[in-house]
Amino acid sequence: MNFDLEKFKVHGEPLIYGAMISIALVSIGIVVGLTVFRKWGWLWREWLTTVDHKRIGVMYILAALLMLFRGGIDALMMRLQTAAPDMKFLDAQHYNEVFTTHGLIMILFMAMPFIIGLMNVVVPLQIGARDVAFPRLNAVSFWLFFFGAMLLNISFVIGGSPDAGWSAYFPLASLEFSPTVGNNYYSLALQISGIGTLMTGVNFIVTILKMRAPGMKLMRMPMFTWSVLITNVIIVFAFPVLTVALALMMFDRLFGSQFFTMANGGMDMLWANLFWVWGHPEVYIVILPAFGIYSEIIATFSKKNLYGYTSMVASMLIISLLSFIVWAHHFYTMGQGVLVNGFFSITTMAIAVPTGVKIFNWLFTLRKGRISFTTPMLYSLAFIPIFTIGGVTGVMLAMASADYMYHNTMFLVAHFHYVLIPGAVFAVIAGFHYWFPKVFGFRLNERIGKHAFWWIIISFNVAFFPLFILGLKGMTRRMYTYSAETGFGPLNMISFAGALGLAIGFVILVYNIYWSTRYMPRDENGDPWDARTLEWATHSPIPEYNFAVVPKVKSRDPFWAMKHDKQPLFEEPITKIHMPSNTGKPFVLGVVFFFLGFFLVFSMWIPAIVAGVGVLIVLAAMSFERDHGFYIPADKVIKTEKKLGGGTV
Amino acid sequence: MKVDTSKPLEYGTHENSNRIFGFWVFLGAEIALFATLFTVFFVLVNRFADGPSGSELFEIGPVLIETFLLLTSSFTIGLAVHAMRHQYKRAMLVFFGITLLMGLGFLGIEITEFVTYVHEGATLQTSAFLSSLFVLLGTHGAHVTFGFLWGAAIMIQLMREGINPATANKSFIFSLYWHFLDVVWIFIFSFVYLKGLM
Ligand code: HEM
Ligand SMILES: [Cu+2]
Numbered sequence: 032m033n034f035d036l037e038k039f040k041v042h043g044e045p046l047i048y049g050a051m052i053s054i055a056l057v058s059i060g061i062v063v064g065l066t067v068f069r070k071w072g073w074l075w076r077e078w079l080t081t082v083d084h085k086r087i088g089v090m091y092i093l094a095a096l097l098m099l100f101r102g103g104i105d106a107l108m109m110r111l112q113t114a115a116p117d118m119k120f121l122d123a124q125h126y127n128e129v130f131t132t133h134g135l136i137m138i139l140f141m142a143m144p145f146i147i148g149l150m151n152v153v154v155p156l157q158i159g160a161r162d163v164a165f166p167r168l169n170a171v172s173f174w175l176f177f178f179g180a181m182l183l184n185i186s187f188v189i190g191g192s193p194d195a196g197w198s199a200y201f202p203l204a205s206l207e208f209s210p211t212v213g214n215n216y217y218s219l220a221l222q223i224s225g226i227g228t229l230m231t232g233v234n235f236i237v238t239i240l241k242m243r244a245p246g247m248k249l250m251r252m253p254m255f256t257w258s259v260l261i262t263n264v265i266i267v268f269a270f271p272v273l274t275v276a277l278a279l280m281m282f283d284r285l286f287g288s289q290f291f292t293m294a295n296g297g298m299d300m301l302w303a304n305l306f307w308v309w310g311h312p313e314v315y316i317v318i319l320p321a322f323g324i325y326s327e328i329i330a331t332f333s334k335k336n337l338y339g340y341t342s343m344v345a346s347m348l349i350i351s352l353l354s355f356i357v358w359a360h361h362f363y364t365m366g367q368g369v370l371v372n373g374f375f376s377i378t379t380m381a382i383a384v385p386t387g388v389k390i391f392n393w394l395f396t397l398r399k400g401r402i403s404f405t406t407p408m409l410y411s412l413a414f415i416p417i418f419t420i421g422g423v424t425g426v427m428l429a430m431a432s433a434d435y436m437y438h439n440t441m442f443l444v445a446h447f448h449y450v451l452i453p454g455a456v457f458a459v460i461a462g463f464h465y466w467f468p469k470v471f472g473f474r475l476n477e478r479i480g481k482h483a484f485w486w487i488i489i490s491f492n493v494a495f496f497p498l499f500i501l502g503l504k505g506m507t508r509r510m511y512t513y514s515a516e517t518g519f520g521p522l523n524m525i526s527f528a529g530a531l532g533l534a535i536g537f538v539i540l541v542y543n544i545y546w547s548t549r550y551m552p553r554d555e556n557g558d559p560w561d562a563r564t565l566e567w568a569t570h571s572p573i574p575e576y577n578f579a580v581v582p583k584v585k586s587r588d589p590f591w592a593m594k595h596d597k598q599p600l601f602e603e604p605i606t607k608i609h610m611p612s613n614t615g616k617p618f619v620l621g622v623v624f625f626f627l628g629f630f631l632v633f634s635m636w637i638p639a640i641v642a643g644v645g646v647l648i649v650l651a652a653m654s655f656e657r658d659h660g661f662y663i664p665a666d667k668v669i670k671t672e673k674k675l676g677g678g679t680v
Numbered sequence: 681m682k683v684d685t686s687k688p689l690e691y692g693t694h695e696n697s698n699r700i701f702g703f704w705v706f707l708g709a710e711i712a713l714f715a716t717l718f719t720v721f722f723v724l725v726n727r728f729a730d731g732p733s734g735s736e737l738f739e740i741g742p743v744l745i746e747t748f749l750l751l752t753s754s755f756t757i758g759l760a761v762h763a764m765r766h767q768y769k770r771a772m773l774v775f776f777g778i779t780l781l782m783g784l785g786f787l788g789i790e791i792t793e794f795v796t797y798v799h800e801g802a803t804l805q806t807s808a809f810l811s812s813l814f815v816l817l818g819t820h821g822a823h824v825t826f827g828f829l830w831g832a833a834i835m836i837q838l839m840r841e842g843i844n845p846a847t848a849n850k851s852f853i854f855s856l857y858w859h860f861l862d863v864v865w866i867f868i869f870s871f872v873y874l875k876g877l878m
Contacts (some may be wrong), residue, residue, distance in 0.1 A: 121778045164698045229709055237702040267705060271713035279815065289729075290720070296727030296808035301720065308716075392786065642856035647829065654833050657846065 039633070040043045040125035041190050046125070048106075051188045080613040082166035085470060085559045085573055087173050091148030092463070094177055096541070098141040101184065103537060105133035107530055110494070114527035116515040126511035127194035128213065132187065134197030139221065140180040142317040142451070145459040147176075147231055150259045150320060153466055154235065156566035156573065159244025159582040163496075164237040166611045167653075172227040172234065174621030179224025182628045186216040190632065193217040196310055196509065198281070198361075199305055201291035201299040206284050212632050218281040219628040225273050232266030235259060244565070246584035250344070253564040253588075258323025261347045262316050265354065269312035276305035285634060300365060307358035315354040318450070319347055321458030322389060325411045328465055330391050331562045332408040333400025336588055339392040346385035353382050363431040364438050372431035386422060390415060405560070406480035409463035413488050414453040421449030424499070439509075442502025448495045459488075460540065468559045472572040473551040479543040486536030494529025497522040517633045563588035568600055570675040576663060579672050605668050611660045620649045688765060690852035692845045703853045707860055714864050717816045721872065724808040731806035734813075734876025737797060743873045746789050747865065750824075753782035754862040757855045764851055769843055773835065776851070779858065780831045787875050790821050812873070820868060823861050830854060 065071050078086060108129055114120040121129060155163055163169050186192045193213040195204035239260045243252070252260075280302070282288040289297040328335045338342065359367065359375040393415060402408070424446040430435055437443055468474045474629045506519050513519050557571040568590045569578050580601040582589065592598040627642035691697040725734070760775035794814070797803075804814045834850050841847055 164702060200764070233702050233705045237698050241698050241701060267709045268712045271709050273714050274713060275716040275720065278819075279811075282804070282811065282815060286804060288815070289806075289808040290724070290811050292813075293807075295729040295731075295806065296724065297811075298723065298727070298808065300725060305716070305720075369790075459873050651833055654830075654850075655837065 043487070046121075047188060053408045054185075054188060054489075061136055071487075071640060073500060075615070076613070079160075079618045080170075082162075082170050082611050082613055082616045084155050084163050084166065084169060085163065085577060087169055088148045088151030088153075089470065090173060091144045091151060091176070094180065095141050095459075098136050098144070098180065100535065101186060101675055102133050102136040102459075105129045106138070107534060109133065109528040110523075110530040110586075112511060113513070113523050115524060116513055116517070116520050119513060120500060121511060122213075124194065127509070128187070128192040129507055131196050131213075132183070134194070134222070135183065135217070136180075138197065138313070138317065138451075139224065140176075140183070142455040143228065144180075145177055145463075146262075146317055146320045146455070147228070147464045149459060149466065150235065150255075150325070152470060153462075153566055154256055154259050155238065155242070156469075156569065156577060157256045157564050158239060158242060158247055158416045159565050159584065160238065160242040161577050161581075161608065162611065164242055165234050165236050167614055167617060168230050168234050170614070170617035171620060172230040175227030175230070175624060176224040176616045178621040178625035179220045179227065180221070181630070182223065182625055182632075183216055183220035185629075186213060186220075187409055190216070195510075196315045198310065199302075201280075201283075201302040204280070204302075205292060208591075211380060214280070215284055215632040218277045218284065219631055222274065222277045222281070223624050223628050225270055225277070228266060229270045229274070232263040232270065235263040238265065239263075244582050244584050247565060247589075250341070251587045251589075253323075254326035254340070255320070255323035255564075256341055257344050258319045258321075258326075258347060260609045261351050262319045265316050265319075265351050266313045268355070269309050269316070272305060273313075274310040276302065276309065279305075281631070285631065300362075303362050303365070307361045307521070308355070309361075310361070311358045312351075312354045314451070315350060317455040317591065319350065321454050322347065324458045324462040324465075325393065325414060326396075327564065328407045328411045329396050330463055330588075331465075331560050332403050332411075333397050333404055334403075334561075335396055335400045336591075337392070338395035338398075339388070340587065341510050342388055343392055347386045350382060350386040353378055353385075357382065360429055360431075360434075364433045365464060376429055376431045380426055383422060383426050384652035390419065405464075406475070406477055406484055407461040407465040409484050410457045410479065413484075414457050414461075414575075417453040417457075417488075417491070421446060421451075421453065425450060437502065439507055440502035441498040441506045441508055444508050445495050445498035445502060448498075452495075454489055465560070466566070468554050469557070469566055469571050469573065473547060473553050474559055475543050476551060479539060483536050483539040483543060486532055490532025490536055492529070494526050494533055497526045497529075501526075558590075561594075563591040565600075570672075574671055574675060576610065576668065579608075579668050580673065602617055605665050605672070607662045607665050609660055609662055612658055614656075614658070616649060616653050616656075620653075622650055686825060688848075688852075689843070689845060690764075692846040692848075693708060696845055696849040699849055700856075703737050703856055707856065710860060714819070716868075717812075718867065718871065721812040721816050724812040725876075726809070727807060728809040729807035731810055732800070732802050733809070734872070735878070737800070737802055738873055738876050740873070740877060741815050742789050742793055743869065749782045749786045749789075750865050752864050753779045753786070754859050756782070757858045761852055761855045764843055764848055767843055769838070772843065772851075773838060776831065776835050776838070780828055780835070783828050783831070783858075787821060787824055787828070790817065790824075816872065817868065820861065820864055823864075827854070827861060828831055831858075 034270060078090065081087065099315075108121060109126065112118050112126060151169070152161070155161070169288065189214045191211040193199065193204075193209075193216055194211070195209050195214060197215075199214060200215055202208055204217070239252070279288070279290045283290050283297075289295040291297050291299050291302045293299065326337055326343065357375055357379045359371060359381045363372050363375070393411075404412075422618060428434055428443065428446055464475055464480060471583070501519055501522050504519065506513065506517070554571055557569060558567040559571075560567070565582060565584070568582060578601075580603045582600045583602055584600075585598055586592045589598070589600060593600045623642055623645040627639060627646060630636075630639035630642055685692070687697070688857050691700065756775045757779040758781060760772050763769075763771040763775060794817075797810075804811055831854055834847065834854055838847050838851065
């Protein structure tokens, strides 16, 4: 094997050395910290081997927050580079790498896992279950996601990052035009975490369809659970397309196949089609759960039940179907003819209808409600107008003929940030504030939370509204610099200021977690917001078995009915509870997959084969294991319930 | 674990019946996966550049044997599940073993076919048509290979533990997987080979 150390090195740029040093320092810090405080055993027992959906959810969210900062630093670097004409902060190659990793990380390693984290924490509780259907598979999902994300993250310092955009269009992403290993990382890191996501999809469909508490009919499910169910159906049908697309990309780049090449019959547009057949449903995978989160929050803080429950469900179903037949709106300009463009124009605009229905349902839920302006509610209220701007500009872009003007300009960049940030980021932040007390037993401070809110909301508009104007003036996206004569300078400077403000907002948000952990009083009864759904019917923090007694559901918003209509929820006596036991195998599987991916990236075949065999061995070990879990005896459950006190049983 | 005896053994516990349902959902994803691969194949089928086309390459003989082996193995795994329901451990193991051997035979022929193609100068790199052919067939073949290993692991567990809710559940799920691969092969046989030969 010709082993060439040069391939691993990334040259030049103090920035990259900075990244290397900070990665090294953080890793050393973690290792030393764990050793000094003797926490290795704790880490392994309580976290790395856990199969508890709440802990897995917390790990997802932690990873997502980290990735938010990584993607955010990318964003700041781009905004700094374009803040003024002819800046020399990043060169063209680095700008390419940075916008590519920014897009990938924000969507796949920040928004998705944040949402999957929230659904892990919340969904089993909302349906009155003790866990997800397959707790171990859930751990496998997490570790595959995590190590996929790590694989992409090390690309910046080992070998070079992908640089052909998050959409990695061919022929640009082919070996010929992107000769570094960057796009190998793309095809493998996304593949590994994508398999994890697919497993999540299967797991949550079964959980929601088969694990609901007695009496919780489908049309009694909380709206967030509904949105998660529909999202996971989309995952199960959309992710296999990504799996195939990435596999073909890998074959083209590593084994010289001719799928997307320019010669020998290859077809570059095939990639664009496959990518967006997955890619458009993907944006609904991050946005539908957000709709669910807002529905919960708006109902809770308006002290009303959700307006138009049935139409909410129906509109999500329609959106999920339409999301599969709009993909070509991403490349109207690629010459597929009037008829095709016309079809995709109409389907795209049609999505505005069910989305509009949802907006009006939220407004009607607010109407005559007794509204309390808590931090999560503020994000939900801000979402409505901002998202509407994103939606209206989306309809503008949907018109194929007009899109010839907007295509690939900053107008588009402004549009999708106007849907993704209120649609996904504000939602997960709102959900984070809303469910935080459920998981940790105390609220985040409202005053600091609102400070962060105003910083984020105002800065967001300062950062992105100018981009609409810049786009109309003709500034194209993915452009690393421009000359002073273009006149793009001032608006870009304003946008940079907005990006800085956003960064400050996020820092305040994280500071709030620290501050609240130290100073906030503990919640007494597990229901700090006077909420409506089952997750609030158990204690905070949640005992490992979730509910000492499985609740009996007789209506929508069963917890509200219990509090206000005296409808009993917990009628059975406490009995012993069956629990799954922890396992280290999912973590090991993730590690082995990481090495498999890494060796393939660098075409190191023999180590890759060894790692591949390793994967099979871990799978076999899982198959041969007989683990029947364990029982928590009834008296122990009663003791725990007494200790947590104040609760429901 | 509560075992509900009114249901077939493999559905006995709540957890096991969830597993079967979950596997159906997973097969939904597999359908999406193969549908995508077939689409790619249909898009590229006439783009054979300087390389051979399907009708120049394919020979019906080996493909018929492959089809025969796989279809029969789908039948024998059905027999194995039938034997399992009656607690006939020996019969079950025999049918299971025959199934896996036929899978192995299928793989042997498929690999020989691939080697022949390559010797005739039709490689993964030759043309888009051949790339999509190799990847479509290869994905199916990789599934069969994985199925062989997985099935072998289940057989060992059956020999050790006999037929119990856990092994019955695994065997049943394996049979679903195996039938599914058979269905995919029927599509490959009709739309890749027969259509290609026409
Ligand atoms: C937090 C503040 C954010 C800022 C300041 C920011 C800024 C930017 C900038 C400057 C670009 C590149 C524009 C260009 O030159 O083409 C970009 C691209 C992009 N951003 Fe963001 N962004 C932010 C958050 C997000 C979030 C939360 C998401 C997704 C959930 C996201 C998804 C994307 C995507 C997909 C691209 C396209 C990448 C590509 O061209 O391949 N961004 N963003
Ligand atoms: Cu789209």
